[in-house]
Amino acid sequence: MSKHDEKKLDAKGSSRRKFLKSSGMAVGGIAVGGALGGLLGMNGKGEQPPTDTATEETQPAQQHDQALEYFTNRADFDLLGQATERIFPEDENGPGAIGLGVPYYIDHQLAGKWGINAKDYRQGPFFDDKTESGGEVRLGGQQEQPYLGYQSQLRYHQVYDLGIEAIEKYSQETFNEGFTALDGEQQDEVLVALENDEVDIPGIKSSFFFNILRQSTLEGAYADPLYGGNKDMQGWKMKEYPGVQLRYKPEQVESKEFIDIKPSSLHTTFNT
Amino acid sequence: MIMVTKLPKTDVVTVGVGWTGGIIAAEASKAGLKVVGLERGGNRGTANFAMKHDELRYAIRGELMQDLSRETLTFRHNRDQRALPMRQYGSFMLGNGVGGAGTHWNGMTDRYNPYDFEIRSKTIERYGEDKIADGLLIQDWGITYDEMEPYYTMFDKMAGISADETPLRGERSEPFPNPALIHGPELGLFKEVTKKMGLDPFTMPAANNSQPYKNPDGQHLATCQMKGFCERFGCEYGAKASPNVTVVPTALKTGNFDLRPHSEVIEVLHKGGRATGVIYVNTRTGERFEQPAEIVAVTSYTFNNNRLLLNSKLGTAYNPETGKGTIGKNYCYQVIVGTDGFFDDRKFNTAIGSGGLGATVDNFNADNFDHTDFDFIHGGSVIINQSGKRPIENNQVPPGTPKWGKEFKNQSIKYYNRSLNVHAYGAVMPHVNNYLDLDPTYKDVHGNPLIRMTFDFSETDRKRGHFLNEKTKTIMQEMGATHVSENTSVEHYDITTYQATHNTGGVIMGADPETSAVNNYLQMWEADNVFVVGGSAYPHQSGYNATHTLAALAYRASEGIINYSKDGGKLA
Ligand SMILES: Cc1cc2nc3c(=O)[nH]c(=O)nc-3n(C[C@H](O)[C@H](O)[C@H](O)COP(=O)(O)OP(=O)(O)OC[C@H]3O[C@@H](n4cnc5c(N)ncnc54)[C@H](O)[C@@H]3O)c2cc1C
């Protein structure tokens, strides 16, 4: 029955299990319902009994920004995390989206001014007739409209809400299971459908949501760690990108050979 | 009725304090004129850029750019379509705040070619009138390169331009004030290969200083530290020439310059062919003021130069049906094409660089090659930049690689330091169907109509684009790339992907009031005391970076303003 053929991480790594253990809630795989259950992403499903033996003392220093500012339902956050992980998976190069903290990056962005499109032009009329266009407007006039960029009246946080809901619905309809219960290949199938406009999302084409999800994932992988992703500058390290450097010496500029430069971030700039 | 407070009269008021407004403020205030600089954005300087190494904040979210929630423009490809607002940034970015886009430009500093200023006469002379395709409105600029030369040199000295030789460009009366920037092996490779191909490569002139420099106004510029985060970012060293570290402090030093940030001009007041001043809004308090002035300098970049004139009903709007009128006419952009090259066996430190650092060839630009066998005129500059690659924006992968997933991740990481780009800034010729006017539907935050852009590439622009793309591809292959990207689509202008902030036209200069809006001092034919300064004055868009020419024209306009303040009348 289980289709888990690959190791999958939940969106926050392993700390949920630790919490469950320390809270005593999941012992014996008790089904927890209601708001708390929803928050914990259990929704009545049995949770695997914890097998690790971590204690409070052995946990790494707390990352206080690893909590949710935007999402209210853990299930949504987990779905988002797994989708970003398929887009940017863990591999021999290093961590994937989840390991880099990308889901937190997206959560935090959705809670801020980007999530409400604060710097976009927001006056109507909006021409986002779904039947012809979606986020990409091609309607009107006698001729085909050019691609005019984002024209939907939806704000990005709404796009994410609707997009996540649509992914879940599509997974249920296609595989009779929620997205997070699918194996990696099935999750990819859902994402391909999303990319090819085959998933129904009110108000926008599904490819629009896919593109924005992909873009946010790359942002979270490579933006300064200040924003909650690119954990420990691992995104930069994979790319051999040195991040914030206050100067390069002439011999570095002119070097015929590639030089390794230890990355640095704004935290260092600000605190030294 | 909203209350308007009337202020004491000044000699000169500038609408916007970017490169053009800053230059005029410096020159006019040095000459003893009282200047008020009205800038809709805030003030900022070197001290504000300590935290600027932040790709997300500045490059992706456009921290320093015009807030589109207050004002944008609308766009369509042709007159049969409904224009819709540009709700987010794409093809270009608009400056906002003291220094304008000059605060966060790259610093690539190109003079236009002597051919550009006399494009119509020279094309007819060499190829005959038939060479000019139907629908193109190309015309001479009413000024020659030789007349422009002193003004170009003034900018070179003020900004401390770093460069050596510039083969195939117009002659210079003086050497560049600073030597060319040093560069990495990728530029070396480009130069080596293009030289072998019989071309004439050189390091691009840059406003990012190669050594400490004191300009003729006594302003100091530091040495560029080559750490990228330059284009779209302010310079925390004061090494990139921007209005903030050159002309603005020079103007302030005179005691004649009253700089007012957060002041957005909404109307030029005029009566009987003369401006009397401007109306502006304090964007923080909402208060409205009338600033009377002897001379109004409209220096608010191409789009607002056009919009302000049209909203103020100053000048005659261009009518594409009849060809009559001038304001809004000859809007142009550039056709920008390029090739990514992926090197399996070479690795470059692509993070190292400076905004204006690049190498280029001019062999395919202007009329530097014989166009007899081509069905287009003009061309473009072919460029390799070393501007400091940033990781969110750069995830190029060889053709055929999926856009996401395991293979995408692996290839985008592998090629991050193993890919280079050669591109071309192609000229765009003005066409009867490409113009700016007021949008009938969409408004800004004050309720005033937005400017509407009707623009697409015309047939000869596409041909020029294809031609240049073949050149960038060949050069990349010669450079030894293992894989090269597919050619850029030039079927239609795409407003959603960044190309360059090189928007021009609409208030074009010329010798004839029937076909131009301003004379060669950028003085309006229809209002002697209004000078409209910027890329808005270009009758066509050439194949170069756009700023040096509009800055040179700002020096020329400053001279005109100073002369006009003494004697009045038409300057040309
Ligand atoms: C990211 C980027 C990189 C660039 N790189 C290069 C390069 O390498 N080489 C090159 O040649 N060019 C480059 N450019 C273009 C260059 O910045 C512009 O050509 C130049 O700044 C134009 O000068 P300007 O004075 O006409 O306009 P700006 O410098 O933009 O100044 C106009 C000012 O007017 C203000 N304004 C507008 N409307 C109003 C109003 N109603 N009331 C009051 N104030 C108003 C604006 O806020 C702005 O500050 C680049 C531009 C960008 C955005």
Ligand code: SF4
């Ligand atoms: S690269 Fe040079 S000119 Fe550009 S911001 Fe850095 S120091 Fe200034």
